Amino acid sequence: MERIMDSQLEDLKKLTLEMGGLVEKAITISTAGLLKKELNSLKEVHRIEENINDLQKKIDEQCLQVLAKQGPVAKDLRLILSIIKINTDLERMGDQCVNVAHLSRELIERGFANSLSDMEQMFKCTSEMVKASLDCFVRMDIAAAEKVLKMDDQVDAYKKKINLQSIELMKTDTEHLQDHLDYILIARNLERLGDHATNIAEDVIFAFSGKDVRHGNN
Amino acid sequence: MERIMDSQLEDLKKLTLEMGGLVEKAITISTAGLLKKELNSLKEVHRIEENINDLQKKIDEQCLQVLAKQGPVAKDLRLILSIIKINTDLERMGDQCVNVAHLSRELIERGFANSLSDMEQMFKCTSEMVKASLDCFVRMDIAAAEKVLKMDDQVDAYKKKINLQSIELMKTDTEHLQDHLDYILIARNLERLGDHATNIAEDVIFAFSGKDVRHGNN
Numbered sequence: 001m002e003r004i005m006d007s008q009l010e011d012l013k014k015l016t017l018e019m020g021g022l023v024e025k026a027i028t029i030s031t032a033g034l035l036k037k038e039l040n041s042l043k044e045v046h047r048i049e050e051n052i053n054d055l056q057k058k059i060d061e062q063c064l065q066v067l068a069k070q071g072p073v074a075k076d077l078r079l080i081l082s083i084i085k086i087n088t089d090l091e092r093m094g095d096q097c098v099n100v101a102h103l104s105r106e107l108i109e110r111g112f113a114n115s116l117s118d119m120e121q122m123f124k125c126t127s128e129m130v131k132a133s134l135d136c137f138v139r140m141d142i143a144a145a146e147k148v149l150k151m152d153d154q155v156d157a158y159k160k161k162i163n164l165q166s167i168e169l170m171k172t173d174t175e176h177l178q179d180h181l182d183y184i185l186i187a188r189n190l191e192r193l194g195d196h197a198t199n200i201a202e203d204v205i206f207a208f209s210g211k212d213v214r215h216g217n218n
Numbered sequence: 219m220e221r222i223m224d225s226q227l228e229d230l231k232k233l234t235l236e237m238g239g240l241v242e243k244a245i246t247i248s249t250a251g252l253l254k255k256e257l258n259s260l261k262e263v264h265r266i267e268e269n270i271n272d273l274q275k276k277i278d279e280q281c282l283q284v285l286a287k288q289g290p291v292a293k294d295l296r297l298i299l300s301i302i303k304i305n306t307d308l309e310r311m312g313d314q315c316v317n318v319a320h321l322s323r324e325l326i327e328r329g330f331a332n333s334l335s336d337m338e339q340m341f342k343c344t345s346e347m348v349k350a351s352l353d354c355f356v357r358m359d360i361a362a363a364e365k366v367l368k369m370d371d372q373v374d375a376y377k378k379k380i381n382l383q384s385i386e387l388m389k390t391d392t393e394h395l396q397d398h399l400d401y402i403l404i405a406r407n408l409e410r411l412g413d414h415a416t417n418i419a420e421d422v423i424f425a426f427s428g429k430d431v432r433h434g435n436n
Contacts, residue, residue, distance in 0.1 A: 053432070053433040056432070056433075057430055057432065057433070060299075060430070061430070063299075064295065064296070064299060067285065067295055067299075068291045068292070068295055071289040073286045074286070077282065077285055077286055078282070081278075081281075081282065081285075081302065084299065084302065084303075085302075085306065088303065088306060167395055167396060167399065170388065170392070170395050171392055171395060174388070174389055174392060177385055177388050177389060178385060181385065181399070181402070184399070212275055212278070212279070214271070214274070214275065215271040215274075215275070
């Protein structure tokens with residue numbers, strides 16, 4: 001019985017990482033799409049999101065099967081509950097990537113002229129955070145998950161910086177208000193990607209230590 | 219054994235509704251705070267959010283206990299999984315309300331002069347959608363949950379309208395760019411409240427029918 005569950009949990013972990021890999025790919029393509037002004041690659045993000053959505057349903061279905069048939073307890077149960085939550089986060093991260101791709105396409109089509117240096121840094125920082133959150137899940141590494149939680153401050157700082165700069169630009173460059181607004185919205189979507197990576201790290205800590213560190217009360 | 223689980227599931231439903239009630243209260247207070255320009259009531263939203271966060275942890279803990287000790291299957295298991303997901307949505311809805319309260323306070327402190335008529339309508343429409351999503355959970359009403367899914371279009375339409383109007387105003391009223399931007403962001407937070415209500419309705423359909431209607435593939 002135990003060995004069946006072990007292999008089912010391994011399968012679930014693999015599927016979760018497959019989904020995480022798709023989210024990472026969607027972030028990379030969105031970034032490259034905006035920075036290199038490639039419209040075609042942005043379409044690819046929509047296709048990836050569909051795969052993410054399919055995987056979400058598949059993972060939930062398999063979690064339900066394991067819960068119903070194997071009746072897991074203790075750390076096995078915590079792992080499954082964490083996978084259910086990580087699954088939800090990854091699906092929403094797919095949505096954020098689609099938003100970024102959509103806003104980027106509009107910016108490119110309007111021939112935007114915003115400076116991309118801070119946005120490039122913010123993309124890099126967010127990607128690293130997402131990657132780190134998935135790595136700590138693979139390696140069941142609680143210390144690494146705690147580090148992920150601290151990475152969020154930097155993502156937030158970039159969002160604030162881009163927000164302030166865009167507002168300043170809006171004051172003089174009223175012809176491109178929509179461009180500056182879209183830029184603010186892209187930064188907000190990246191910030192939310194960071195929030196989801198935080199959730200994943202919190203779920204990893206719960207799965208492998210049993211500690212619920214959400215809302216900083218523990 | 220069955221009777222113990224029944225009473226535990228009843229408790230979990232009650233806690234979920236208590237949390238839903240707090241989210242509804244937070245929306246009502248945020249609305250009244252902005253529309254009547256009441257700074258004090260906006261502080262109350264932060265206190266409510268803390269209660270929501272505490273309930274989130276309590277509900278997750280109780281779900282884990284029931285899963286570990288009672289080994290539920292079929293509809294009982296689906297109900298618990300749905301409660302775990304609804305719990306996540308309600309907690310995020312608490313965050314949205316805090317965002318709305320924060321943006322509203324800033325608008326009030328700057329003495330904003332935006333027209334509130336569309337925002338009032340959008341608040342009303344979003345509140346109704348959130349209420350309807352909780353009602354269909356209480357009444358285990360799949361047909362009502364399907365109606366909730368259709369309400370999202372109206373919320374989205376208000377967001378688009380407010381977005382376009384604010385961009386128009388920004389073009390001529392450059393002194394109040396931050397006000398118009400905050401207004402856009404409040405509408406986006408309300409839109410996300412609507413998205414969470416959609417998730418809740420989808421979870422209700424899954425819990426009481428077994429059908430996974432997410433991503434419109436079924």
